[in-house]
Amino acid sequence: MDQVSSKPKDLKIAVCEEKILSDIRNSLPLLPKIDKNANDSNVQKTRKSGEDDLFDRLASAISKQKQYEQSVNAAWFVDNAGLHENFINDGSIKGAQLPKHVEENIQGIAQSAEDYISKLEEQLQDLDCADEQIITSANKALQEIDEAYQSLINEVCCQINRKRDLIRLETEVHKNEGLAPLKACRQEINAQIRSTQHLLDLVQEMLKYPHSFNRQRFEELTSASSNLGRIPAVPLPEELPCITFCHPSRAVKEKVLTKITELGCVSRMGPVQLLEIEERPASLYIKWHIIDPEYSGEEQIFIVQKTTGDSVDSVSNNFETVYEGSETSCFVRDLSVNTPVSIRVGIQAPHIVWSILQTAKTSLAPYCWNLTNENYMITNSGKVAAKITNEISTLFSQEAQFDAEHVIEFKFLEASTDGSNEEGLALVSDSGGKDDDLKRKGALLITPQGKIYMDGEEKLMRLPKIRFGTRILFSATRKYEETLRINIECADKAVTYDWIVQTPLYFAARFTEFNKWNLIVK
Known part of the structure; x- marks a missing residue:
C-alpha cells in the first residue's frame, strides 16, 4: 500500500x-533602465562636463551658420540706384555712342x-x-x-x-x-x-x-x-549556508565605466593626409604629410592601404596593407593598367584614423623586355626573360621607363653559378645592340659576382653574388637637375651612388649560358 x-x-x-x-x-534577460539624470559616479560627472562643452560648441556653430546664410554684398558693391534718374527717352539721344576707348574698357x-x-x-x-x-x-x-x-x-x-x-x-x-x-x-x-x-x-x-x-x-x-x-x-x-551576494565594488564599477567611455572616438579628420599620387609603370608613387601638429613632434609609423575600385567605404575590410614604415612616400606596385584603386594612409595607433580616400590609376605600361632578341625567350606579358642560346647577348627593355622617384626590381628565377664579370644586369641611358658589353658611359652594371661598374669604371663596393632567388632593387631620387641618386639593394646589402646621367633609362641584361638564366622584372 x-x-x-x-x-x-x-x-x-x-x-x-x-x-x-x-x-x-529560461529566465528573462535583464534590459537596461536608463536614467539620464543619474549623476552618482565620477565618470558621469566628467561626461556631463564634456557634454556641456560640446553642446556649447554645437550651438555656436549653428548660430554662425544661420548668420552666414544671410545675403550680403561685397565691400566694393556698386550701387546703381541713381543710374537712370536723369534718363529721358525723348529720341534726342538716338545714335549716341561711347568713346571707343571707353567702350573697349567697358x-x-x-x-x-x-x-x-x-x-x-x-x-x-x-x-x-x-x-x-x-x-x-x-x-x-x-x-x-x-x-x-x-x-x-x-x-x-x-x-x-x-x-x-x-x-x-x-x-x-x-x-x-x-x-x-x-x-x-x-x-x-x-x-x-x-x-x-x-x-x-x-x-x-x-x-x-x-x-x-x-x-x-x-x-x-x-x-x-x-x-x-x-x-x-x-x-x-x-x-x-547563509547565501550572500557580493555586489560589484564601486571601484570596479568605476573602472568598467571608465573603460566603456574610452571605447571609440570620433576625429574631425585624419592626422595624416595624402599629398601627391603620381603614375609609374604598373604602379603609383604616393606621398603624404602630417597635418596635425600633435603628431609632428616624434617619428610615426605610417600604414598605407589600398583596395581595388573607386571605394567610398573607408572602414571596409577589403583593404590590404602595401606599406608600413616611417617614410612619407612609397610605391604601390603590381597594379593593372587603367584599373582604379582607392588608397588611404593612417598613423599606427590602437584606433587608426584614416585619411580621406583618394582614387587613382596608372596608364603607364609595366616594365617589359624587348621582344626582338632571338637569344632570349620573353614570356609573361614581356616580364620574364630566359636565355635560350649559348651565345653571349645583351637584351634591352622595350622602352626607356626608369627615372627619378621610380623603383624597379629584378628577381632571378634561375641563375648560373659560373656567371662572369662580362655578364650582368644594368641601367643604361640608351639602347645599344646585342654586343653591347654595358661597361661604358651611361651604364650602371651589376655582374653575377657582385661587382659594380658605373660609366665603365669599377666601384669599390660589392654586392652579394647573384644566385637562384636573388632580388636586385633599384630606386632613384633627383639630387640635381642632371644627377640621380641611385640606391641598389641586394639581399641584406645596399649601396648608394650619385650618377650624372640622362634620363629616362633603359634596363638591360647580358648573359651567356643556355637555360641557366631566367629573370623577371617588376
Missing part, C-alpha cells in the same frame, strides 16, 4: 524539479566680370563638393556610431545577463545543496514521529483492550520502545 501511494509523490517531486530547472534555463570689364563669375561659380561647385564631403562623412559616421554602440550594448547586455544567469544558477546550487541534508533530516524526524505515534496507538489499544495482550505482542512493543529517545541531529545555524 505504501509503495503504491509513493508513486504520485515521486512524480510530483520530479515535476517540481523540472520546473525549477526550466525557470533557471567691354573688357564686362568680359573680366563674366570670367570672374565663371571662376566664382566653379568655387561654388567646389564648396558644394566640400559640403557634401562633410555631410556625407558625418552622416556615415553617425550611422556607424549607432551600429557600433548598438552592437556593443547587445554584447555587454548579453555578457551581463550571462554573468547574472551564472550567479543565479550558482545561488540555486548553494540553496538546494544546503536544503538537501535538511530534507533528509526532516524526512527522518517525520519517520520517527510516525513510528512513535504508531507505537503509542498500539499501547493505547492494548490498554483499552486488555484481552488482546499476549507475550509476542508485548515483546514487540518493548523492542520498539527501545528506539524512543533517538533525536536526529539538526544542523546548527552556523553550520548552514
Whole structure:
C-alpha cells in the first residue's frame, strides 16, 4: 500500500524539479533602465562636463551658420540706384555712342566680370563638393556610431545577463545543496514521529483492550520502545549556508565605466593626409604629410592601404596593407593598367584614423623586355626573360621607363653559378645592340659576382653574388637637375651612388649560358 501511494509523490517531486530547472534555463534577460539624470559616479560627472562643452560648441556653430546664410554684398558693391534718374527717352539721344576707348574698357570689364563669375561659380561647385564631403562623412559616421554602440550594448547586455544567469544558477546550487541534508533530516524526524505515534496507538489499544495482550505482542512493543529517545541531529545555524551576494565594488564599477567611455572616438579628420599620387609603370608613387601638429613632434609609423575600385567605404575590410614604415612616400606596385584603386594612409595607433580616400590609376605600361632578341625567350606579358642560346647577348627593355622617384626590381628565377664579370644586369641611358658589353658611359652594371661598374669604371663596393632567388632593387631620387641618386639593394646589402646621367633609362641584361638564366622584372 505504501509503495503504491509513493508513486504520485515521486512524480510530483520530479515535476517540481523540472520546473525549477526550466525557470533557471529560461529566465528573462535583464534590459537596461536608463536614467539620464543619474549623476552618482565620477565618470558621469566628467561626461556631463564634456557634454556641456560640446553642446556649447554645437550651438555656436549653428548660430554662425544661420548668420552666414544671410545675403550680403561685397565691400566694393556698386550701387546703381541713381543710374537712370536723369534718363529721358525723348529720341534726342538716338545714335549716341561711347568713346571707343571707353567702350573697349567697358567691354573688357564686362568680359573680366563674366570670367570672374565663371571662376566664382566653379568655387561654388567646389564648396558644394566640400559640403557634401562633410555631410556625407558625418552622416556615415553617425550611422556607424549607432551600429557600433548598438552592437556593443547587445554584447555587454548579453555578457551581463550571462554573468547574472551564472550567479543565479550558482545561488540555486548553494540553496538546494544546503536544503538537501535538511530534507533528509526532516524526512527522518517525520519517520520517527510516525513510528512513535504508531507505537503509542498500539499501547493505547492494548490498554483499552486488555484481552488482546499476549507475550509476542508485548515483546514487540518493548523492542520498539527501545528506539524512543533517538533525536536526529539538526544542523546548527552556523553550520548552514547563509547565501550572500557580493555586489560589484564601486571601484570596479568605476573602472568598467571608465573603460566603456574610452571605447571609440570620433576625429574631425585624419592626422595624416595624402599629398601627391603620381603614375609609374604598373604602379603609383604616393606621398603624404602630417597635418596635425600633435603628431609632428616624434617619428610615426605610417600604414598605407589600398583596395581595388573607386571605394567610398573607408572602414571596409577589403583593404590590404602595401606599406608600413616611417617614410612619407612609397610605391604601390603590381597594379593593372587603367584599373582604379582607392588608397588611404593612417598613423599606427590602437584606433587608426584614416585619411580621406583618394582614387587613382596608372596608364603607364609595366616594365617589359624587348621582344626582338632571338637569344632570349620573353614570356609573361614581356616580364620574364630566359636565355635560350649559348651565345653571349645583351637584351634591352622595350622602352626607356626608369627615372627619378621610380623603383624597379629584378628577381632571378634561375641563375648560373659560373656567371662572369662580362655578364650582368644594368641601367643604361640608351639602347645599344646585342654586343653591347654595358661597361661604358651611361651604364650602371651589376655582374653575377657582385661587382659594380658605373660609366665603365669599377666601384669599390660589392654586392652579394647573384644566385637562384636573388632580388636586385633599384630606386632613384633627383639630387640635381642632371644627377640621380641611385640606391641598389641586394639581399641584406645596399649601396648608394650619385650618377650624372640622362634620363629616362633603359634596363638591360647580358648573359651567356643556355637555360641557366631566367629573370623577371617588376
